[in-house]
Amino acid sequence: MSENTTGEAPADGATAAEGAGAPAAPSSPTFPTGPHRASLNTATVKHATLAEACEAAAAAGFGAVGPWRDRVQEVGAAEAAKIIADAGLVASSLCRGGFLTARDDAGIAAALDENKRAFEEAATIGAPELIFVVGGLPAMSAPGAGPRPDAEPADRDLVATRARVADRLADLAPIAREHGVRIVLEPLHPIFAADRAVISTLGQALDLAAPFAPEEVGVVVDTYHVWWDPALREQVARAGRERRIASYQVCDWILPLAPEPLNSRGHVGDGYIDFATVSRWVRDAGYTGFVETEIFNEEIWAAPPAETAATVLSRYEQYVAPHLTGAPHPGR
């Protein structure tokens, strides 16, 4: 387990953060930036092994990778930790735990077991944060598909499903804490509310996190999922005040949607998102941690990992990094 339990990137010669999980004071004159704050999520180079992804990330100049569990499991968590360290990188997070919406006892028990395994993997690779995608409605037959013909009214009950997520977080938070890992709730775009995640806004994620300490449950700000939210500025600021921003993830909303909408994400700058504004909000909330690029896109997956890593870092430096540095913006 890394000492870096807050997901904060090493500062450019700045003094250390005042305390675990504490954001930089909003009055700080500057915030560190630079390529070492950039993290490459392994899903962006989906077909690369962990070693290949780390090699591409290190060569491009990234400071971190955000591995998925499949790439960790295929080498084992201890070996994964070595691969990441040998590349001169750290793990900014581990994707992903969650899937907490089952109604039946067996489904609930299976979710708890699976998340315990994920906490162990995160701790072993030194990832301070385990990203949680909480799952869709029990009515779902499969992600991207229609409801089960035998679904009962309770399987479409979104209010009750969201309440179950709160119950499972109460079960899991103490276990996460034992492992020294923070549960990080990821609100997903409402396009995925039925089949992938019933957490749909940053505000809702913060409400679900509220009963727990900031070191136990944090949130992700992923531009793809939250860019459209009229309450985004207010909720990003709240997330900073409540010391819960565990990760800032970036990729763009592109149109037309891909035939599999999950894979409709674009390189930063290719779509509709105003990264300057959102990045300033994240900066002004005091976030000084890694900026992870996670893109699901068949065309990008077909490109050589080194090429993708270079493009991702170049887009980060063009569209995101300039707005993470400097004094907090006086206006919006």
Add this chain to the structure above:
Amino acid sequence: MSENTTGEAPADGATAAEGAGAPAAPSSPTFPTGPHRASLNTATVKHATLAEACEAAAAAGFGAVGPWRDRVQEVGAAEAAKIIADAGLVASSLCRGGFLTARDDAGIAAALDENKRAFEEAATIGAPELIFVVGGLPAMSAPGAGPRPDAEPADRDLVATRARVADRLADLAPIAREHGVRIVLEPLHPIFAADRAVISTLGQALDLAAPFAPEEVGVVVDTYHVWWDPALREQVARAGRERRIASYQVCDWILPLAPEPLNSRGHVGDGYIDFATVSRWVRDAGYTGFVETEIFNEEIWAAPPAETAATVLSRYEQYVAPHLTGAPHPGR
């Protein structure tokens, strides 16, 4: 212009609403329901003329139709009014005005002119409400397509775009009032935030409506667009208190999405939405008006209008109507 300026359906022998725009008091022991509260939006039978749509709606037992402007314009508004009345129906709303997000003077002037024409049409056909879809980011090249290559940063500025919507509403509200027509803001699902409507939640629509009288600017609660919203119960109740619910529209969220995501809507009951819960919230908010079914779906469009009208009414009676009647639900 009908006297029915609130969009309320005629009550089943109940006394008339207490005043223009006033919802039934939440303490009313019962709310009227029945097929006459159902309205068929003409987009649900896209290939039918207005006369064909009205014939199908009347034969099935609907009390109203919700015409689109194309179907009104092809016969002229005066003739459209006659067609609707001769079928024994009323117009529950007119779709659609809006498209208020232009940055340039010519675009702004064109939007004001076009909406004036729409107010005239609504008044002529006796539609008390003109549904507004406010438009997407100026960066958009076309609905469903990517950004213009020459888009400037301001064309992706969602905050400024939303502020322009507020400015245009201030221009248009007095004109709508002169025509005896209410502007009705429709929040669209966030999947459409880039290219179709920058109003993404019911709460945001209510915030935009707040500077105006309830008789001037209302909101639509469309299940397809808002079902996922963690704040939905609270915002529906607020919409009732603020006397702004102008229309309750229903159709289902189905998966997989259609190749053109706009046309991914399903018959009520075929997808993931919990109509019982949302309908009770709408009832408890005091809404006693029409329930309009608006479905965009290539397969449904290919069916005979009479068949579609019968299915829509049957689904309304199975999944929606039972939850609109009776005493307000004591629980959620």
